[in-house]
Amino acid sequence: MKILITAGGTTEPIDTVRGITNFATGKLGKITAEHFLEAGDDVIFFAGQTALIPKPHKRLTIFRISDTQMLYQMMETWVPKVDAVIHSMAVSDYRPVYMTGIDHFPQSLDLKTLLEYRPEKKENKISSKAPYQVMLLEKTPKIISQVKKWHPKVILVGFKLLSGVSQAHLIDIAQQKGRESRADFIVANDLTQVTKEKHRALILDHKQNIVAQLETKDAIAKEIVRKTHEKSHE
């Protein structure tokens, strides 16, 4: 099979030297790629700028991804060419529209002004005189919701990471993501249950049933490979 794996986090530029980034290391994606390669599959690996990458392999191709826009374009190109998408990358939900010192702001401020304000010229590197800066951020397009539109028959594994929530809430949100993205599987996990040694995760199928409960990154990766292969034989 030909597998597209996304891992790590996107980085949304603020100016030429700064950006908003996700702390995701891409370790789970890396391990998953290595298990797919071991099983004989071809892997296209989309890695965030600072993400860990798999060991070199003749059936592995790596692309570095910067921001959500680049990820969108790259996935639009590659999703139709693969059999399965393991979308573990932490994609920025928001990207900066502007950032400006409050001393540049118009005197009279309201919500409309805040949303419609744009700095006179886009600064290459935002200067650092004002005591406060204000940043406006806009929602990025939901890439995972496009995957089945780009390639209806592709097997899609999505991920939902929350932080410090109840298991019931995590399952609820993961099910919602599964419905919205029409993913075949959703890996649901909670940041507070991820340590160096352990990584607790649930896997939900397209009927929103819990079909696996795992305790380590290696076990999650192996299960993703197994479920993807099973699904391809249906």
Next chain:
Amino acid sequence: MKILITAGGTTEPIDTVRGITNFATGKLGKITAEHFLEAGDDVIFFAGQTALIPKPHKRLTIFRISDTQMLYQMMETWVPKVDAVIHSMAVSDYRPVYMTGIDHFPQSLDLKTLLEYRPEKKENKISSKAPYQVMLLEKTPKIISQVKKWHPKVILVGFKLLSGVSQAHLIDIAQQKGRESRADFIVANDLTQVTKEKHRALILDHKQNIVAQLETKDAIAKEIVRKTHEKSHE
């Protein structure tokens, strides 16, 4: 001599999974560290989370630095223990105070409200429903200005990076930084004159005179080592 080198960029957390980061790779700092080690000096190396680090060496100690606050505390501890500080790290000028969906904002908004607003409870991971988010950022303390207060006799090398400015403006701003921080040397450079092969930089001394003009990272690193050793013999 005992040299403290800071390199890479700081990362200011927005929530548990996101942060504002600087794209600095720390490559110049890494090369500078290696030249000091070659010259027989001891090096304490403060590296940003994703910064490049020097090859292992018995006279090299590496610490990973997350945000400006951690850098401040670590420098307060270490600066009095060293003979020279090469402060090449790109330190965030601003850090997030809050980020919130505009749907959470009070109906009537003005600048005072914007500055004084705080989300009801600090969210672990900011949710992603609102079409826009607003982030307020506050200025971080100028760490370089503290160095000579913590250790008046330490040799201090500061850095000024601008983007797409005239050489006259770059020198002007670098001189200003030199005066404010009482640095012995300021390395002034412009992002548009940094490529993979080339890295143009000027070095200014404490009298604000240009004492070197370099064209590569390796040449800059060697010159920093030379100037630091010379200064220690004055």
